[in-house]
Amino acid sequence: MPVATLTPAPARKFSRNPLIAFYQSSIGKKWIVGATGAILFAYVIGHLIGNLQVFLGPDRINGYAQFLHDLGPTLWVIRLSLLLAFIIHIVATIQLAQQNKAARPQAYAVQGYQRSTLTSRTMVVSGLIVLCFVIYHLLHFTFEATNPVFRTLEDSHGRHDVYRMLILGFRKPLISFFYVLSMFLLACHLSHGFASVVQTFGINNSKISGIVARSGESLASLIFIGYISIPIFILLRIVH
Amino acid sequence: MNFNLKIWRQAEGSAAGKFVDYQAKEIPAEASFLEMLDIVNEGLIARNEEPVAFDSDCREGICGTCSLVINGVPHGPGKAKTTCQLYMRRFRDGDTIWVEPFRVLAFPIIKDLIVNRSALDQIVEAGGYISVRAGSAPEANGIAVSKRDADLSMEAAACIGCGACAAACPNSSAMLFTAAKISHLGLLPQGQVERSRRAVSMVRKMDELGFGNCSNQYECEAVCPAEISAGFIARLNRDYAGSAVKEAVLAE
Numbered sequence: 001m002p003v004a005t006l007t008p009a010p011a012r013k014f015s016r017n018p019l020i021a022f023y024q025s026s027i028g029k030k031w032i033v034g035a036t037g038a039i040l041f042a043y044v045i046g047h048l049i050g051n052l053q054v055f056l057g058p059d060r061i062n063g064y065a066q067f068l069h070d071l072g073p074t075l076w077v078i079r080l081s082l083l084l085a086f087i088i089h090i091v092a093t094i095q096l097a098q099q100n101k102a103a104r105p106q107a108y109a110v111q112g113y114q115r116s117t118l119t120s121r122t123m124v125v126s127g128l129i130v131l132c133f134v135i136y137h138l139l140h141f142t143f144e145a146t147n148p149v150f151r152t153l154e155d156s157h158g159r160h161d162v163y164r165m166l167i168l169g170f171r172k173p174l175i176s177f178f179y180v181l182s183m184f185l186l187a188c189h190l191s192h193g194f195a196s197v198v199q200t201f202g203i204n205n206s207k208i209s210g211i212v213a214r215s216g217e218s219l220a221s222l223i224f225i226g227y228i229s230i231p232i233f234i235l236l237r238i239v240h
Numbered sequence: 241m242n243f244n245l246k247i248w249r250q251a252e253g254s255a256a257g258k259f260v261d262y263q264a265k266e267i268p269a270e271a272s273f274l275e276m277l278d279i280v281n282e283g284l285i286a287r288n289e290e291p292v293a294f295d296s297d298c299r300e301g302i303c304g305t306c307s308l309v310i311n312g313v314p315h316g317p318g319k320a321k322t323t324c325q326l327y328m329r330r331f332r333d334g335d336t337i338w339v340e341p342f343r344v345l346a347f348p349i350i351k352d353l354i355v356n357r358s359a360l361d362q363i364v365e366a367g368g369y370i371s372v373r374a375g376s377a378p379e380a381n382g383i384a385v386s387k388r389d390a391d392l393s394m395e396a397a398a399c400i401g402c403g404a405c406a407a408a409c410p411n412s413s414a415m416l417f418t419a420a421k422i423s424h425l426g427l428l429p430q431g432q433v434e435r436s437r438r439a440v441s442m443v444r445k446m447d448e449l450g451f452g453n454c455s456n457q458y459e460c461e462a463v464c465p466a467e468i469s470a471g472f473i474a475r476l477n478r479d480y481a482g483s484a485v486k487e488a489v490l491a492e
Contacts, residue, residue, distance in 0.1 A: 010448035010449070010450075011345070011346075011447070011448060011449060011450030012447045012448055012450070014444060014447075014448075018484065018487065018488030019488070021444075021484075022484050022488075024447075025443055025444065025447055025480075025484070026413070026415075026443065026446070026447050026451075026452075026453040026454070027443055027454075027476070027477055027480045027481070028480075028481075028484065029453065030453060030454065030477070031477070031481055096453045096455075099411075099452055099453055100410070100411035100412070100413075100452040100453055100455070102345065102450070102452075103344065103345045103346070103411055103412035103413070103450055103451055103452030104343055104344060104345065104411070104412040104452070105343075105345055106343050107343070108309060108312050108340055108343055109246075109248075109259065109312075109338055109340060110311050110312035110338045110340075111312045112309075112311055112312025112313035113312075113410075113459065114313065114408070114459055114462035114463065115457065115458045115459050115461065115462040116410060116457035116458070116459050117457075120455070120456070120457045121410060121457065123455070192456070195456065196455070196456040198474075199456045199470075199473065199474050199477065200456070200477050201477065201478065202474045202475060202476075202477040202478025202479070202481070203474065203478075204470075204471060204474035205469075205471040205474060205475075206469035206470070206471035207471075209470065209471060
């Protein structure tokens with residue numbers, strides 16, 4: 001019986017430049033996705049700590065916002081670094097996903113998943129929805145394009161009144177609802193993302209993999225609870 | 241026992257395939273899955289029909305030749321066993337069972353349920369060996385190996401190269417196979433000389449063959465007949481990054 005030979009043309013090509021070749025390799029690209037993901041993960045935690053100051057009163061969070069604005073060029077360095085990490089994370093992941101799709105031209109008739117989770121299988125979907133959320137979120141609270149009235153808010157010290165902006169923004173149930181939904185998807189993404197970064201950076205082994213997975217879930221849950229506490233407390237008029 | 245089988249039939253790699261219904265009747269509960277298919281094939285041959293083509297060799301779980309995706313799971317339900325070690329008593333009388341080939345771009349279908357897994361051999365050829373002078377066995381205690389490394393290396397070397405990891409992976413990635421082959425040599429003193437070159441060239445070959453990328457979902461670990469741990473993939477990830485840097489610097 002004739003045995004089919006594999007096509008000699010390689011499915012992927014590699015540059016002679018070792019740096020580009022590293023990015024082109026499956027593991028190299030995963031390192032890049034992991035590193036940018038870790039930067040964004042750290043930002044999500046930092047942003048949460050900043051936001052939670054809303055519970056300490058208007059003076060505290062308005063002062064914090066003023067402090068960030070006074071950073072000037074440093075703030076823009078941070079913002080542009082985050083934007084770059086965000087773009088690299090998305091581009092590399094889409095490339096990986098396309099290669100993964102191409103690696104199985106025909107799907108199985110029956111799916112018999114054993115170990116994977118719904119969150120791990122839907123990283124691209126959750127990531128892209130979070131991307132949409134981030135764009136809206138920036139237009140809403142950072143550039144204040146959706147609600148230009150936010151720009152006019154000032155507190156008694158003449159600072160931008162972030163506190164009132166949050167109250168006015170989150171008192172709309174529909175906006176708060178989508179905010180909570182987006183945070184849920186973000187938490188799903190971060191849950192698998194945390195365990196994945198540990199694995200990709202090679203810190204994992206069979207003895208700690210269970211703890212790593214639980215840590216990802218716990219961290220993601222804490223982040224979820226932290227973020228949604230703000231719109232919920234505002235909607236319930238506990239913060240007003 | 242009686243079963244309704246839905247088996248993938250495909251005359252050759254370039255032909256279109258489809259599922260065909262077969263009735264497996266009066267199958268003994270102690271028959272293995274492959275023996276059940278043998279019984280079905282005897283019926284087909286008696287009726288002058290083309291028997292279902294499937295791979296098998298040792299039929300005792302050590303050679304890695306049998307494959308099949310049974311109800312969506314490579315090697316079927318249960319842990320740490322190959323298809324030849326799957327017994328029909330695991331199913332219920334009257335069950336409908338879907339039987340498919342491994343569906344991986346780098347494993348082209350030859351016929352029906354048989355796929356060409358020589359891609360795995362090509363990965364090994366790219367560096368899964370140690371270049372030393374072959375001769376009479378050296379003094380056993382000449383090179384000291386710690387118990388921990390020896391055990392871990394043995395665990396990786398248990399891989400029988402069946403390819404179920406790539407078949408189970410949602411991305412058709414061969415990372416568990418490649419990680420096992422790289423680790424069992426990289427953990428031993430004899431494997432150090434070519435360690436970084438091995439990691440870089442085997443991973444490159446794996447990528448060139450069109451396997452997907454690992455997304456840390458561990459379906460591979462769940463179906464592996466040799467119970468190779470996904471921890472070896474973490475080991476490969478750090479080995480590869482270090483090796484890529486080392487190879488880039490050495491290339492100057």
